[in-house]
Amino acid sequence: MKQKRRIMVLVMLILTSAFLSGWVWNNKETVMDVDKVFVYRNEPVEYFLLRSASNSDSLKEDYQNQYFMMYGRLRSKSSDNSKVEIGMTTVSSPHVLTCTTSDEDVIASVADVRIGDLVKVYGKLTVGLLDGKWTMTMHKIEKTYEKSVSRSAYSVISGKTIDKEKAEKRVLNDGMVTYYIPTSWKTVEKDLYHADKAEDKLATMECYQYRLNEIDRQAVEPESLFVCYFDNDTLLLRKSDKSRTEQIEKTILDNILKSPEKKIIKKTASYGANYHYYSEAYTNNGPTYHAEFIFQPVNTEGFVIYIYICKNKPQHLDEIMTMLRMVEVEQ
């Protein structure tokens, strides 16, 4: 009996400590979720096939478990439409990329495309451990009439595409961070830090607001994305706190929000970026908005902070996730 009581006390102590330290999982749903909204890098299949034929060392680093939209010509498909092979568009070559699926909707789409069609295949690339053969798990396949695709472009599953080379480039922290915005965001961009007028200066860190609800010139509730840079060197009281990432994030949330209570969730995107998520229902003089923060640590130098505010359903999530995917950080 005494033994059982001791074990119970110990378990209670561990649980209490877990709550105090915030180890309890916070499953508040996030909107800018890199595990749910995928961004596919565009690639002509010949580029990939030529590299895989040459057995390049860097192939795994560039392609393993990554999301791509492969552009090629449909060479074959299985009788049950669960497997296709796509090959080069311009030359006849035996090299093909095998794409498979078990999804009924995708299988139905395979039935609609014909051998010889130019196709776009969205999916995730993996390489077999034993045979070293590359395969794509298909998320979507569609016929296309495009003559080519750009390797600097990124697409979401809806087909919406942003080409980095045609997008507007922005920098933070003297070029340590580079991000790209769609050209439509230029007209709704507001610099909240370098503003000339005092009443327009709403931030004490580098911060750009994108008033996305104004893009279509319609009267809707606010939908904004803020892209900011928090510099540890200039904004922290003690330089010795630079490595205390989670505590810094909580301090930033305390400063901007009224009383943040929930836990920060950590995720790593397929392309390697580390994101720390925080979201809550934020009340702004009456209306309640979904407020979501993503902290992207830049070593111990600072953070890129993305803040998304929306009411009801997000209207520009595709563009936001593509912008996020294209961010470049000097490490």
Next chain:
Amino acid sequence: MKKWKKKILILLSCMGLLLLAGFGSQAVRLLSEKPPLLDLDKAIQDAQFGQNGNEASQEGKDPENPADGKNKEKTITIRVRGEEIWYNERKCNNLTVLEAWLRGDGKSQDTVVLADDYAESHCYDDTAAVIEMMRDKVGFSYREEEW
């Protein structure tokens, strides 16, 4: 003796767990707490007023008048067509948005015109009520007319 050892062990375990939980460490502080890193309330509030408001503040002047546009009087036309409300020819989703726009955009020197464009009577009356309420708060002048 054994009992004492057990008590010390439990006490040390508790202290260890509390340390793991982060008690005792100094809080991270910012160099300056005020103003905040980002005035989120104001940024969201400003974003409600649409493209025109954004352009005026970005350029630092009223596009129609090179001088400071702040004190220039203007006319705000609110048209009700059926059950739709249009604010200077921008569609207004509901009366709450209309109220917010008038609060932020309307000035005491302005004139608000409510135009009847084959309006549903209940919608027209509700819109008029909101405008009258805001007129009392902001002080602009108000008139009604046919579209």
